[in-house]
Amino acid sequence: MARSARTCVIGLGYAGLPLAVEFGRAGFTVLGIDTDKGKCDTINSGRSDIEDVSGTVVAALVRAGTLRAVPEIGPADHPDTINICVPTPLRKTRDPDLSYVVSATQTVKTHLRPGMLVILESTTYPGTTQEIVRVILEETGLKAGIDFFLAFSPERVDPGNARWNTSNVPKVVGGLTPDCTQLASALYQASIDQVVTVSSPGAAEMVKLLENTFRAINIGLVNEMALLCDRIGIDVWEVIEAAATKPFGFMPFYPGPGLGGHCIPVDPLYLSWKLKQVGFDTRFIGLAAEVNEAMPHHVVNKIADALNEHGKAIKGASILLMGITYKRDVSDVRESPALDVMTLLLRKGARVSYHDPLVPHLDAERWTGGLQMDSMPFSDAHLTAADCVVVLTDHSDIDYDGLAATARLVVDTRNAIRTRAPHIFRLGAPNPIA
Numbered sequence: 001m002a003r004s005a006r007t008c009v010i011g012l013g014y015a016g017l018p019l020a021v022e023f024g025r026a027g028f029t030v031l032g033i034d035t036d037k038g039k040c041d042t043i044n045s046g047r048s049d050i051e052d053v054s055g056t057v058v059a060a061l062v063r064a065g066t067l068r069a070v071p072e073i074g075p076a077d078h079p080d081t082i083n084i085c086v087p088t089p090l091r092k093t094r095d096p097d098l099s100y101v102v103s104a105t106q107t108v109k110t111h112l113r114p115g116m117l118v119i120l121e122s123t124t125y126p127g128t129t130q131e132i133v134r135v136i137l138e139e140t141g142l143k144a145g146i147d148f149f150l151a152f153s154p155e156r157v158d159p160g161n162a163r164w165n166t167s168n169v170p171k172v173v174g175g176l177t178p179d180c181t182q183l184a185s186a187l188y189q190a191s192i193d194q195v196v197t198v199s200s201p202g203a204a205e206m207v208k209l210l211e212n213t214f215r216a217i218n219i220g221l222v223n224e225m226a227l228l229c230d231r232i233g234i235d236v237w238e239v240i241e242a243a244a245t246k247p248f249g250f251m252p253f254y255p256g257p258g259l260g261g262h263c264i265p266v267d268p269l270y271l272s273w274k275l276k277q278v279g280f281d282t283r284f285i286g287l288a289a290e291v292n293e294a295m296p297h298h299v300v301n302k303i304a305d306a307l308n309e310h311g312k313a314i315k316g317a318s319i320l321l322m323g324i325t326y327k328r329d330v331s332d333v334r335e336s337p338a339l340d341v342m343t344l345l346l347r348k349g350a351r352v353s354y355h356d357p358l359v360p361h362l363d364a365e366r367w368t369g370g371l372q373m374d375s376m377p378f379s380d381a382h383l384t385a386a387d388c389v390v391v392l393t394d395h396s397d398i399d400y401d402g403l404a405a406t407a408r409l410v411v412d413t414r415n416a417i418r419t420r421a422p423h424i425f426r427l428g429a430p431n432p433i434a
């Protein structure tokens, strides 16, 4: 594809901004659209609010006039391609919330022209590209696959992963027609190392759901293993480490306080919702969700056991939570199980504080406990003042063995602490003997 094509990315978050930057680096002009004006200002001033996207690269693209972020497409912009990377969360009822996709598609509809390429990247249930995006765009009178090109290509970004990024993770593409697939592939080939084509948008939508359902179910399995190992006095971490030496047929997954982030807890429910429409009950998905959603409760039980050994109750105890984001080395607290643990402890009357170098401040509206909180400094004074220190997210650059040596009582849900001592309790391992 000639680099003269004017590309446009709608939604400049964890998925959209890295893509916009890759298009820019490949030599395309990129128009970034985000309804969050603050985000546009950040990008236009040459900064990045996404850890994996370098501010220096954003600044260079903005300076060169290659990347520009605005809240809406202007009448003179005339993009040739549009990638939709907006959120696909769940409603309170746990059903898919496609309102962002619908709204972004309405934006595309207003600017749709013959020959334009439209690609949906938001994770969603199979059928969305055909049943929602296509239907809205065809209200213009233009026909998908004839007058304009339409495809689905799942975003596979893994925030915080230093090895795999937007440019070196193969890109799966499924177009409405072979021409749609070919054109979408040509766009990605300019900036992404490998493009893998499938026969339809539905197959491409399903690829992403298979990947994330695979993770959700395997995490559910290993979480159940942790609970049963705990019950029969075996160290699940030792078992996983040894099992992972098998060179074939085994892939290690690790237990923890529950599932978090925008993808793994949410995406499988998109699939089960869709299947419910045709009377199919996705039992594995339901079971894994049940096990994973119970993990914060098990962590709280472990904390109660640990405090009990020290003659204390949760009520009135001072509990310091280490790491509250949904995974290591990212600043994202969306759906983080640490917030569930926090809420459960507060409800039981604990005095809860946290330390997270990536979350200096926790907004009340981000979590169900409804309190504003600031991260405590990581200091010996705070560690010794706590009745119990709980490792929930094992960010790098924290001296966990130093923490274990200083704190009076520790519950480790990530196997971050190598020291074994009577005051260190671990998820999925027998309680230490005093």
Ligand SMILES: NC(=O)c1ccc[n+]([C@@H]2O[C@H](COP(=O)([O-])OP(=O)(O)OC[C@H]3O[C@@H](n4cnc5c(N)ncnc54)[C@H](O)[C@@H]3O)[C@@H](O)[C@H]2O)c1
Residues within 6 Å of the ligand: 010, 011, 012, 013, 014, 015, 016, 033, 034, 035, 036, 039, 085, 086, 087, 088, 100, 103, 104, 121, 122, 123, 124, 155, 156, 157, 158, 159, 262, 263
């Ligand atoms: N975060 C991840 O790790 C990840 C990985 C793979 C796939 N995905 C998928 O990518 C999609 C986007 O997720 P994300 O994590 O990037 O979300 P995000 O919340 O980080 O970013 C989405 C952005 O879209 C903007 N937005 C919302 N509606 C808009 C509209 N109508 N017009 C313009 N901008 C709009 C928001 O302001 C926000 O900045 C989701 O479907 C998600 O499941 C995310």
